[in-house]
Amino acid sequence: MAINWYPGHMAKTRRKIKENLKLVDAVIEIRDARIVTSSANPDIDDICMNKPRIILLNKADLSEEKITKEWIKYLTKNNIKVIETNSVTGKGLRNIKPALLELLKEKHDRLKAKGLKRITVRAMVVGIPNVGKSSFINKMANNKIAKTGDKPGVTKNNQWIKTKIGIELLDTPGVLWPKFEDENVGLNLAFTGAIKDEIMDIEELALKLIEVLQREYPERLINRYKLDSLDENALNNMENIGRKRGAILSGGNIDYNRTAVMLLDEFRAGKLGGISLDKL
Numbered sequence: 001m002a003i004n005w006y007p008g009h010m011a012k013t014r015r016k017i018k019e020n021l022k023l024v025d026a027v028i029e030i031r032d033a034r035i036v037t038s039s040a041n042p043d044i045d046d047i048c049m050n051k052p053r054i055i056l057l058n059k060a061d062l063s064e065e066k067i068t069k070e071w072i073k074y075l076t077k078n079n080i081k082v083i084e085t086n087s088v089t090g091k092g093l094r095n096i097k098p099a100l101l102e103l104l105k106e107k108h109d110r111l112k113a114k115g116l117k118r119i120t121v122r123a124m125v126v127g128i129p130n131v132g133k134s135s136f137i138n139k140m141a142n143n144k145i146a147k148t149g150d151k152p153g154v155t156k157n158n159q160w161i162k163t164k165i166g167i168e169l170l171d172t173p174g175v176l177w178p179k180f181e182d183e184n185v186g187l188n189l190a191f192t193g194a195i196k197d198e199i200m201d202i203e204e205l206a207l208k209l210i211e212v213l214q215r216e217y218p219e220r221l222i223n224r225y226k227l228d229s230l231d232e233n234a235l236n237n238m239e240n241i242g243r244k245r246g247a248i249l250s251g252g253n254i255d256y257n258r259t260a261v262m263l264l265d266e267f268r269a270g271k272l273g274g275i276s277l278d279k280l
């Protein structure tokens, strides 16, 4: 399945990230906890150089907790802190400020030695579309300033947002990065909603999701859709799911489109339980 997820404006955004780097003390890179590697920018180390960085594993409420914890251990480095968050409830966000202060301690000590008292931390928030950047910033600011939405491409321009805790956050449009060599990366991005559904064949996408779930989380499919068992053939499973949900056309055939939309919606909303598609 060919997914074109690198529209031209994204190259421009990448350039902008580099420019904005000069304006900030730290980078807050938001990844999707369900797809920790697929949602990573392969050039982020290159782009950020040695800037202090926080990696947020956001939407942790939708991932498998044990696997998220493993990722945190794996990704944590000297100048990189990793925090799991839920930007809808705010869970995990109280750890952000202490992490920033620790990363910037030396710099702040130097500034304090020069007599500076009030120090503002400026951080740029980057990540793939729909990962929760604007939601995160709103929650940090305790204010719904940034526009959010349950589809990719909501934020169109950079926007600085002040919080009351001495942190200024730069909201940026979501960016995707070309990683064409691995089809699974594109699929993971599509499953989780980082790629516009309109540009994809939604029925084929749902079928691919069933293939992955029947391999990785078979019991979740069986339980959620009250299936007697799973077939080796994903299309048969999709038909059984459609039938169970009454997605039937007037002639008695399965309504594949309705089944696909329903399955993707339920998966994205976490109705099948915490799922991690990228594992260590």
Ligand SMILES: Nc1nc2c(ncn2[C@@H]2O[C@H](COP(=O)(O)OP(=O)(O)OP(=O)(O)O)[C@@H](O)[C@H]2O)c(=O)[nH]1
Pocket: 058, 059, 060, 061, 062, 085, 086, 087, 088, 127, 128, 129, 130, 131, 132, 133, 134, 135, 136, 147, 148, 149, 150, 151, 152, 153, 154, 155, 156, 172, 173, 174, 175
């Ligand atoms: N379950 C869950 N949903 C979240 C979380 N964070 C954000 N969302 C939802 O994800 C969707 C996208 O959120 P946004 O904040 O608009 O994402 P964004 O990264 O700013 O997206 P773009 O501006 O399009 O790049 C919204 O429907 C949010 O409610 C989270 O931690 N858990």
Ligand SMILES: [Mg+2]
Pocket: 133, 134, 135, 147, 148, 154, 155, 172, 173, 174
């Ligand atoms: Mg946004």
